[in-house]
Amino acid sequence: MTSEHAQATAGQRPRLAQIQAPVRPELELVEAEIPRIILSDFPAIQEVSDYLAHGRGKLFRPTLLLLANQVGDGGHERVPTLAAVVELVHMATLVHDDAVDHSVLRRGMPTVNALWSHQAAIIMGDYLYSRAVTELASFRRTDLVEVLAGAANEMSVGEMRQLASADALAFDEDDYYRLIQAKTASLIAAACEMGAMIGDHRFRQPLARYGHLTGMAFQIADDLLDYTGSEGDTGKPAGQDLREHKMTLPLIAALARMGQSARREVESFFAQPEPSDEGIQRIVELVQEHSGLDHARGRAEEFGARAAAALHSLPSSEATGALEAAVAYVVQRRR
Numbered sequence: 001m002t003s004e005h006a007q008a009t010a011g012q013r014p015r016l017a018q019i020q021a022p023v024r025p026e027l028e029l030v031e032a033e034i035p036r037i038i039l040s041d042f043p044a045i046q047e048v049s050d051y052l053a054h055g056r057g058k059l060f061r062p063t064l065l066l067l068a069n070q071v072g073d074g075g076h077e078r079v080p081t082l083a084a085v086v087e088l089v090h091m092a093t094l095v096h097d098d099a100v101d102h103s104v105l106r107r108g109m110p111t112v113n114a115l116w117s118h119q120a121a122i123i124m125g126d127y128l129y130s131r132a133v134t135e136l137a138s139f140r141r142t143d144l145v146e147v148l149a150g151a152a153n154e155m156s157v158g159e160m161r162q163l164a165s166a167d168a169l170a171f172d173e174d175d176y177y178r179l180i181q182a183k184t185a186s187l188i189a190a191a192c193e194m195g196a197m198i199g200d201h202r203f204r205q206p207l208a209r210y211g212h213l214t215g216m217a218f219q220i221a222d223d224l225l226d227y228t229g230s231e232g233d234t235g236k237p238a239g240q241d242l243r244e245h246k247m248t249l250p251l252i253a254a255l256a257r258m259g260q261s262a263r264r265e266v267e268s269f270f271a272q273p274e275p276s277d278e279g280i281q282r283i284v285e286l287v288q289e290h291s292g293l294d295h296a297r298g299r300a301e302e303f304g305a306r307a308a309a310a311l312h313s314l315p316s317s318e319a320t321g322a323l324e325a326a327v328a329y330v331v332q333r334r335r
Helices: 004-007 016-037 043-054 060-070 081-100 117-137 141-166 173-197 201-228 249-255 258-270 277-289 292-309 318-333
Strands: none
Touching: 016 043, 016 060, 016 081, 016 117, 016 318, 043 117, 043 318, 060 173, 060 201, 060 318, 081 117, 081 141, 081 173, 117 141, 141 173, 173 201, 173 249, 201 249, 201 277, 201 292, 201 318, 249 258, 249 277, 249 292, 258 277, 277 292, 292 318
16 A cells, blocks of 8 residues: 555545546546547537536446456556546436436536527436447447446336435435445446456455445445535535435435424425425434534444455555546545
8 A cells, every 4th residue: 555545544645636537547547538438429519518518527337447457457547437437327317316416516517408409418328328238339248238238227226216206305325325326336346346247256246246335435425515515615506405405315314303393393394395495404404403513424424444454455556546446445535
């Protein structure tokens, strides 16, 4: 493990650039692969594709795939393409999520549905999925298709489960874990597993488990940011989950500890079609008062510790050290 990664595991939060350092050349190829794969000769599609390619995120999932590929006797000449495929599936889910939620901002930029239309957003999400699948088919590996298709299916079912939840306040902690396993952890686990599948196949299962647990920690930490972050930190309005009446772990945990008076306040808030900023702030205060934030942080740390433990059977290397540092990055994330 490098000194930078040792500092991270000793409690100092690593920078993403440190985690990505072992795979920086491959990430540059991923950045070139994304626009190549989604290139279209239809101007309307290409306009939106260019916008999405310009505004893509931090390539966290491709980073984990590339690092997983370097564990043991790994390596594959087409691994940047596979990493790009995973990022395109992720992008497709975000475009669809924004359309479903009527979100106007993503990473501080207007969403596709805000700039074009909800219809365009749904079509573009489908286009990104189809281009990803087409590129994946070129590997001639049905096992890769099975893993990614399984994750895509889980994400779709997770979205429908959330949409079909009739009583938000009846959504409990077990429901929450099932949801984030489907919506977030499934794709991160698939990315790590596929990295091993075209690398050192011996480590497929421990890396899939690492990806699952890291994904669980990632989503809990992300949901915490809705209560603790600002729009400048997260790229979306603070309190957006509450504004959309989404039950995430901080509120679920706090609600279980609330008395009747506080619970009635929450019920009143969820009955409002368009919550006010003051109402959102009050719920944030109630969640903090009833230890919802502390509970969620603790659970994120637990999943993170289990993710790090999943790496113990892997050979020590720069890639393994970076994967361990990625856990600290996830658990302690601020944006």
